[in-house]
Amino acid sequence: MTLINIKINGQELQVEEGITILQAAKKIDIEIPTLCYMNLKDLGITHNPGGCRICVVEVAGRRNLAPSCVTKVMEGMDIKTHTMRVLNARKTVMELILSDHPFECLTCAKNGNCDLQTLAQTLGVREIHYQGEQSSYKSDSSPAIIRDMDKCIMCRRCETMCNEVQTCGVLSGINRGFTAVVAPAFEQDLIQSPCTFCGQCVAVCPTGALTEQDHTNKVIRALADPNKTVIVQTAPAVRVALGEEFGLKPGTIVTGKMVAALRRLGFDRVFDTDFAADLTIMEEGTELLSRLTKFLAGDKDVKLPLLTSCCPAWVKFFEHNFPELKDIPSTAKSPQQMFGAIAKTYMADKLGVKREDLIVVSVMPCLAKKYESQREEFAVDGNPDVDYSISTRELAHLIKQSIGDFKHLPDEDFDKLMGQSTGAGVIFGNTGGVIEAACRTAYEIYTKKKLEKVEFEQLRGFEGVRSAVVDFDGLKLNIGIAHGLGNARKLLEAIQKGESEFHAIEIMACPGGCIGGGGQPLHHGDINILKARAAAIYREDEGKAIRKSHENPEIVKLYEEFLGQPMSEKAHHLLHTEYFDKKKKIYIEK
Amino acid sequence: MSSIHIKLKEQDCQDIKEICETFNNDQGELINVLHRTQEHFGYLPAEIQEVIADNLNMSLAKVYGVVTFYSFFTMTPKGQHPISICTGTACYVRGAEKVLEEVKKELKINVGETTPDGKFSLSCLRCVGACGLAPVLMIGDKTYGRVSPEDVKTILGEFK
Numbered sequence: 040m041t042l043i044n045i046k047i048n049g050q051e052l053q054v055e056e057g058i059t060i061l062q063a064a065k066k067i068d069i070e071i072p073t074l075c076y077m078n079l080k081d082l083g084i085t086h087n088p089g090g091c092r093i094c095v096v097e098v099a100g101r102r103n104l105a106p107s108c109v110t111k112v113m114e115g116m117d118i119k120t121h122t123m124r125v126l127n128a129r130k131t132v133m134e135l136i137l138s139d140h141p142f143e144c145l146t147c148a149k150n151g152n153c154d155l156q157t158l159a160q161t162l163g164v165r166e167i168h169y170q171g172e173q174s175s176y177k178s179d180s181s182p183a184i185i186r187d188m189d190k191c192i193m194c195r196r197c198e199t200m201c202n203e204v205q206t207c208g209v210l211s212g213i214n215r216g217f218t219a220v221v222a223p224a225f226e227q228d229l230i231q232s233p234c235t236f237c238g239q240c241v242a243v244c245p246t247g248a249l250t251e252q253d254h255t256n257k258v259i260r261a262l263a264d265p266n267k268t269v270i271v272q273t274a275p276a277v278r279v280a281l282g283e284e285f286g287l288k289p290g291t292i293v294t295g296k297m298v299a300a301l302r303r304l305g306f307d308r309v310f311d312t313d314f315a316a317d318l319t320i321m322e323e324g325t326e327l328l329s330r331l332t333k334f335l336a337g338d339k340d341v342k343l344p345l346l347t348s349c350c351p352a353w354v355k356f357f358e359h360n361f362p363e364l365k366d367i368p369s370t371a372k373s374p375q376q377m378f379g380a381i382a383k384t385y386m387a388d389k390l391g392v393k394r395e396d397l398i399v400v401s402v403m404p405c406l407a408k409k410y411e412s413q414r415e416e417f418a419v420d421g422n423p424d425v426d427y428s429i430s431t432r433e434l435a436h437l438i439k440q441s442i443g444d445f446k447h448l449p450d451e452d453f454d455k456l457m458g459q460s461t462g463a464g465v466i467f468g469n470t471g472g473v474i475e476a477a478c479r480t481a482y483e484i485y486t487k488k489k490l491e492k493v494e495f496e497q498l499r500g501f502e503g504v505r506s507a508v509v510d511f512d513g514l515k516l517n518i519g520i521a522h523g524l525g526n527a528r529k530l531l532e533a534i535q536k537g538e539s540e541f542h543a544i545e546i547m548a549c550p551g552g553c554i555g556g557g558g559q560p561l562h563h564g565d566i567n568i569l570k571a572r573a574a575a576i577y578r579e580d581e582g583k584a585i586r587k588s589h590e591n592p593e594i595v596k597l598y599e600e601f602l603g604q605p606m607s608e609k610a611h612h613l614l615h616t617e618y619f620d621k622k623k624k625i626y627i628e629k
Numbered sequence: 630m631s632s633i634h635i636k637l638k639e640q641d642c643q644d645i646k647e648i649c650e651t652f653n654n655d656q657g658e659l660i661n662v663l664h665r666t667q668e669h670f671g672y673l674p675a676e677i678q679e680v681i682a683d684n685l686n687m688s689l690a691k692v693y694g695v696v697t698f699y700s701f702f703t704m705t706p707k708g709q710h711p712i713s714i715c716t717g718t719a720c721y722v723r724g725a726e727k728v729l730e731e732v733k734k735e736l737k738i739n740v741g742e743t744t745p746d747g748k749f750s751l752s753c754l755r756c757v758g759a760c761g762l763a764p765v766l767m768i769g770d771k772t773y774g775r776v777s778p779e780d781v782k783t784i785l786g787e788f789k
Contacts, residue, residue, distance in 0.1 A: 208688025213697045224689040225675055232690075623689075625679050627635040 055325045059087075060107035060118055071096065071120055072129065074136075074158055075194035076108040077243060080565040081501060082550045086199040091192070092132045093158065096120045099471035104128055126162075133162050138169040138602025140246075141189050147247040152561060155192060176220055181229040183236035183252055183409040188220050191248040197221060197240035200269065204550065205524040233251030233359040233623070237524065237548040238406030238557015243564075251406050251558060253361055253435050255425045261398045261426070262305040268390055269398040270308040270376045271301050272457075275316065276404035276553035277431045278466035279575035283568070284435035284509035284561040285445040290571030292579055300438050301402075302451060308390075311453045312401065313460030315378035316467040316476070318597070319349060322614050323371040324480040325605035327543055331485075334542075335514075340599040342367050344519065344534065344541040347473050349373040351411035352548035354618065356524050361452075361531050362620035370615040374467065375401050375408055376417050378457065379424025380613040385601045386457060392424055401428045404468070404556035405521070407548065416616060430558025459593040462493070462586030468576045470522035470552035471498040471505070474545035478509050479519075479587045486512040495587045499577075501551070501570070504529060506541070506589040522552050635674050642680055644669060649684035656687045659695055663702055672706040686743030706751035708743045710788045715765040724777070725764040729753065729780040732766075735785055748788070 041056040048065055054063045062072050077084070088108035096107045099117035104125065107118075108181060116285060119125065138401070144150055165488040176188035193212070198221055209232045213222050223232040241249045261269050282291040301309045326345065332342040346368040349355060354373075356538040357364060372380065382399050390397070401408060405428075411417070412425040429437070438445055463479050466472030469554045482490050497507035498518060503526035509516045519541040521527045527546045533539045549555045554572040557563075562568040602610045647664045652658035662681060667673050673696055682689040696702045712732060716725045733739060735748050743750040759765050762774025766784070773784055 130728065200689075201689065208690055211688065211690035211694035213690075213694045215698045222690070224678070224693040623679070625642070625676065625683065627642060628638050 043112060043114045045114075045118065047118045048120055048396060051364070054112055054332040056112070060110050060112055060116075061071040061094060063112050063121060064107065064118075066095075066140060067155040069120055071107050072158060072161060073108060074154065074192070074245060075196065077194075077196045077199070077564050077565060079550070079566050082204070083503070084199070084204055084550075086196050088195055090417045091136070091194060093129055093603050095125060095128050096133075097122050097125050099359065107125065116586060130162050130164060133159055133164050134167045134169055135162065136192050137167050138171060139173050140192065143247075144191075145208045147190070148250040148253065149244075149247035151248060154563065155542050161438070172217070174217060174220070176222075177226070179228045180252065180538055181234070181236070181410070183406040184234070184238065185250050185252055186222075186228055186229065187248055187250070188222065189218055189248075189259050190246045192246055193219060193221065194245055195221060196243040196245065197249060200239040200243055203394055203525065204442065205235070205237055205239055205548070206528050207235055207237075207524060210240065233621070235352040235359070235548060236407040236410040236557075237356075239549060240557075241406060242555075242557045242561060251430055251433070252409055254409070254429050255433045255440075257401055257427050258437065259430060259441075259538060261400070267396055267398050268383060268392045269305070269400060270305045270386070271400045271402060272310045272312040272375070272382075273297060273301070274312040274375070274404055274408075274468070274553060275472075275576065275579075276556060276559065276572065277402050277434065279468065279572045279579065280404065280431050280559045281435060281553060284439075284446075286434065287446065288571070289497055289568040290575040292575050293445075294579070295452070296445060296448040297434075298453055299448040299451040300445060304437060304449075306400070308386075308454045308457075309451075310378070310382075310457040311460045312378055312403075313450075313464030313467070314457045314591070314593060315374035316349075316464035316473075317461055317588035317591045317594050318377050318381070318614065319371055319374045319467075319473075320476050320480050321594060321598070321605045322610060323347065323349075323369045323375075324477045324484065325586070326369050326371060327477060328481055328485055329606065331514075331516075331542060332385045342538060343543075345543045347477075347543075347545045348616075349467065349473055350407070350546060350548050350553075351375075351405070352407035353452075353524065353527060353546045355407065355410070355621070356527065357531065358619055358621040360528070360622070361535070362622045364534060365532065365618040365620065367534070368618065370500065370617065372417075372614055372616050373408075373411065375403065375411065375425055375428070375466075376616070377614050379412070379417065381597070381601075381605065382457065383419070383422075384613065385597065389456060394419070398426045399424065401425050402431065402434045403428050404431050404501070404553045404559045405549075406430060408468050408558075431556075432558060432560060435560070455591060456596075458581075459591055460583075461588055461591045462580035462583035464591075465580045465583065466576055468553045469499070469573050470519050470547050471500065471545065472552060472576070473547075474498055474518055474520060474543060476588060478516075480589045482509075482511055483587065483589065485514070492589070501573075501619045503550075516543065517541045521545070521549045522547040522555075524548050545609060551582060561565070635676055635678050637680065641670075641677075645677065645680045646684055649681065654685055655686050659685060659687070659692065662698070663692075663696060667702060672703050674704055674706075703741075705741065705743055705750070706747070709748050710768050711750050711752065713752050713754045713757075713767045715755070715757050715759075715763070715767075716753045717760070719756075719760035720764040723763040727778045728764055728766060728776050728781060731781040731783075735781055749785070 042053045074093040077086040087108040089106045094107045095104035097119040258474040278294040282293040348368045408428040412428045464474035475495045505520040551569040682692045766773045
């Protein structure tokens with residue numbers, strides 16, 4: 040590493056050769072404003088197209104201003120970050136961007152949480168000196184994501200997430216000049232494209248151009264209907280992130296307050312998706328053992344590796360991109376859908392309400408869950424197993440709208456019968472968590488021995504693709520883990536080529552797993568927030584009295600009273616699903 | 630988006646495949662592949678872009694992004710007699726706009742469109758290097774100079 044000498048705002052410093060002015064300034068705590076720039080360095084994601092020109096600085100001897108996010112430092116460089124010329128240029132750039140941006144801030148879904156709005160305030164824009172035509176595009180409303188491209192500023196962060204990180208290839212810059220915009224091929228709607236609805240584009244959009252399909256009003260209407268019994272389930276990753284929306288430190292566990300808030304919102308029962316996660320482990324773990332046993336007995340037709348199937352974006356990803364592998368993933372439904380199926384049968388009976396009078400709401404860190412809940416196969420005679428899926432952000436809005444105060448709520452417990460969960464259910468929220476939960480149960484069932492240490496540390500971590508060997512009393516299981524769909528693609532291509540040695544693979548579409556989901560409070564590029572949430576998930580697991588799914592008394596009771604055995608006919612009917620080939624076919628005339 | 634759809638034949642797919650192979654199925658050669666394909670088919674409808682994306686193993690959105698970025702690429706077929714009207718500075722000041730309006734009126738199409746019978750398509754270009762003849766109109770390879778709106782009907786008549 041070669042060090043070079045530079046000067047920033049008169050301060051002399053030594054920095055490594057090859058870094059940008061922006062990075063160098065950060066080292067001495069000089070904040071240069073940015074807009075299109077995005078750096079999620081622990082995930083290996085940098086997006087610096089140098090397009091917006093907000094981060095310009097003055098470099099002595101250089102005729103024009105330099106965009107600091109793409110200009111590398113050079114020996115002897117003399118940089119000034121906030122001269123009159125720089126401040127004026129930034130303001131002009133901002134005014135030009137705003138001159139083609141709708142003035143709908145007060146009614147925009149991103150109001151108060153918008154990078155563009157914050158920056159306009161920071162730069163002190165009080166007037167827009169440029170007026171002209173404003174671009175107008177058709178809006179696109181899918182089951183999970185709304186695209187309002189009139190608000191797009193062409194930072195193209197979404198494109199990086201969609202193409203480089205997730206390798207979905209749905210979004211691309213199209214057209215040129217004034218009509219340039221980010222869109223799917225042929226400007227089709229997302230629902231016609233191979234979009235997985237992972238929501239990572241929404242998570243990084245600096246404006247209101249990409250937002251979630253908001254179901255809060257539908258939930259309020261259901262809660263107000265005296266003829267409906269409304270129950271709610273909350274996913275594991277929600278409880279470690281919801282607090283951020285109320286000013287609590289990232290990684291604060293707010294399970295008890297969240298339950299209290301949901302009760303005050305008027306839900307008749309507050310249940311836990313973690314319960315359904317435990318149920319998923321019973322089914323998926325049994326399926327894994329059944330495939331393994333056949334494999335070890337020499338059955339050549341058995342499909343391995345088993346791929347986890349709880350992530351709906353991942354499911355849609357392989358349906359579009361790897362349909363030929365569609366009989367490899369576990370047939371187990373996701374926890375959200377298992378919860379819905381059990382709620383509208385077992386729980387409806389217990390509560391004495393008819394299926395159509397029971398409304399199941401889910402709170403998810405995810406946008407793909409909205410799409411999943413609307414898949415045709417998850418409905419009975421048109422009545423969906425899960426009626427409305429709302430994101431962590433939407434729940435925060437509901438609480439702010441109806442209760443206001445969150446921090447001072449008491450801690451309350453989930454309701455009985457579908458509210459008890461184990462540490463294994465909780466860790467579903469982290470990358471590596473589902474497969475760790477499966478190992479805790481599968482180990483004990485396979486070896487008939489008690490697990491001394493429930494933590495499988497080798498399965499944890501943040502690298503995009505991980506592999507580990509888990510020892511089942513002499514039987515060595517090769518486990519693969521991927522988070523981020525681009526990483527998943529690498530493992531799938533290896534399977535296609537017959538190069539995969541894995542017995543089981545866990546895949547989560549979002550970086551970090553569900554804690555980094557597209558429906559979570561916006562992290563604005565700060566990866567430490569994801570790490571704090573991940574640590575909180577493991578803390579919540581450690582605090583649980585029961586940490587293995589098969590020991591959950593409510594799960595035991597559910598099988599005794601209702602389902603019989605894991606993979607029984609009834610369990611198969613209610614808790615398993617099938618996958619479809621969604622690859623676009625090119626029609627050729629014979 | 631273009632509303633024009635075509636039904637590809639086995640041979641068409643084979644032709645596209647061969648063009649892609651000429652460029653080693655390299656994504657970096659997309660522009661060359663598009664050029665060659667447009668030369669072959671005359672235009673680049675959605676279905677053809679799908680086959681190209683498939684052969685180059687790249688996203689369809691990216692292919693469409695490149696097609697819509699460069700004005701040379703077109704998703705609508707050119708007419709049997711492509712009309713180009715020069716709207717460069719010299720032609721413009723000598724009334725190219727009026728000639729253009731007359732052609733539009735006569736053929737009932739806009740710039741970038743093709744007549745329903747496939748005979749004429751209309752595009753504008755900037756300077757053909759014959760400023761002395763301004764305003765200039767081209768149909769296929771044939772050049773017409775000092776065109777007035779009154780001449781349009783006669784000129785088009787030659788091709789009807």
